[in-house]
Amino acid sequence: MLNWKSLLFGAGVGFIGGYLVKDTVTSRTYISAEKVLNHVKKGFKREGTIDGSWIHMKAEDYQKHAIKTKIYRGGISRSQNGQLQQFEFIADAYTGSVLDVYLL
Structure with missing residues (x-):
């Protein structure tokens, strides 16, 4: 059975990682x-x-x-x-x- 803490932690890490990747890609676009x-x-x-x-x-x-x-x-x-x-x-x-x- 899936633990709610693990699910929220994974979603949070995914959100933060996605934001950082987007920020990096956007800042290097001409x-x-x-x-x-x-x-x-x-x-x-x-x-x-x-x-x-x-x-x-x-x-x-x-x-x-x-x-x-x-x-x-x-x-x-x-x-x-x-x-x-x-x-x-x-x-x-x-x-x-x-x-x-x-x-x-």
């Missing part, structure tokens, strides 16, 4: 490059129109000092005061957070 590009474009559109944009679809390794992560690299071009401006950006592939934007 955000799509398209979502990252749309996020960056939305920020630039607050300051004016965009002439063009691009993003590498494959995440690449990135390290700054002791911090290692995967990033997407992309770019935005726009005209401001009759001058073409081109920006490059890097964004964290796991969170979509923009890590750096610089004028080329």
Whole structure:
């Protein structure tokens, strides 16, 4: 006969194990490059129109000092005061957070 304590203990261990596996898998999943590009474009559109944009679809390794992560690299071009401006950006592939934007 099955002991209720054993059943509850097994169910609890299974629940906790499932949660930890889900958390680990979810934290290592990349955000799509398209979502990252749309996020960056939305920020630039607050300051004016965009002439063009691009993003590498494959995440690449990135390290700054002791911090290692995967990033997407992309770019935005726009005209401001009759001058073409081109920006490059890097964004964290796991969170979509923009890590750096610089004028080329």
